[in-house]
Amino acid sequence: MAHDDDLRFAHVLADDADSQTLSRFRAADLKVDTKADLTPVTDADRATEEAIRRTLTRARPRDSIVGEEFGTDGYSSRRWVVDPIDGTKNYLRGVPVWATLIGLMVEDQVVAGVVSAPALNRRWWAARGTGAWTGRSLSSATRCRVSDVATLDDASLSYSELSEWEKHGLLPEFLELTRACWRTRAYGDFWSYMLVADGAVDIAMEPELALYDMAALVPIVEEAGGRFTGLHGEPGPHGGSAVATNGRLHDDVLAALEPAG
Structure with a gap:
């Protein structure tokens, strides 16, 4: 399928992010600041996005990047959209419900996405036309399907x-x-x-x-x-x-x- 390589690459980015986030989760010296919008940000948020940006810049130099912590770099019809830690308040309190979000947009459509929640030992992903999947890795996955509740x-x-x-x-x-x-x-x-x-x-x-x-x-x-x-x-x-x-x-x-x- 058209975006299989992009999806595999997003998993590589998520693997790197997991290493960053898990190494700082429940760390005694986790540094927490308050952003201008009064929401918290940790050193792990920033370090994780920086690591993703470094890999993207090296491997996908023509693509642009949109991140929560460091804004937009580049101008391209292909945009990687990154939230290094979604659920920062959970993260800083030691609640395991947080994830790294990595999406790829082509023009205005999101064509691939990976959600990696390593403290839950779960990951979800999809590319257009390939279905949605969940599991620990690409090789260990089950298909995601919504409910049929009608009322x-x-x-x-x-x-x-x-x-x-x-x-x-x-x-x-x-x-x-x-x-x-x-x-x-x-x-x-x-x-x-x-x-x-x-x-x-x-x-x-x-x-x-x-x-x-x-x-x-x-x-x-x-x-x-x-x-x-x-x-x-x-x-x-x-x-x-x-x-x-x-x-x-x-x-x-x-x-x-x-x-x-």
Whole structure:
């Protein structure tokens, strides 16, 4: 397939990232700073992105890079979009739910993505047309498939922080949606979306996310048979927000989030 080599290369990047992140996880001397947006960043975040950038610059010099910690380098129709540690607050507290996100965009479409969560001993990946997979490595993998739940009252919904929904003026609509669902849990961050791809959760959503938070997730959810849009139906990672579902529930979820009146 067209992006098999890119996907294999993304796994190499993820292997390097895992070495960086695991070596600093629960380290007594982990250094934590506060960024301008008041979110935390660790020395591991920065070192991991720097390592990925070095390898990309050497192996894919014509491609551009978009990273959470160091912004954009280069101008190309091919962009590697990287979040070195998604779930930094978990990471710095010793909670094992965090991952490195690596996505490749060609023009405006994400064509490949890898999500590597080494403390969970799990990795998820997909390239366009090849399906979504999970396991410890390319050679030890099982296919990801979304659920076939068809109604909200049978659905499991995962989210991150209630305060974000309140900040965006959507807390009443969000709470009404949670009441319509069978089960709600705040698994949070990348994990919510990978659980959708796994078929363990039916809906995952957040009202504000950056491109680097979402790019790697999109092909995995979609190749598993699901849908991934913004709150207003914008395709893929382009809406500044995320709604991922098994597909069958998607229109109902978007309709429920429309502000009343």
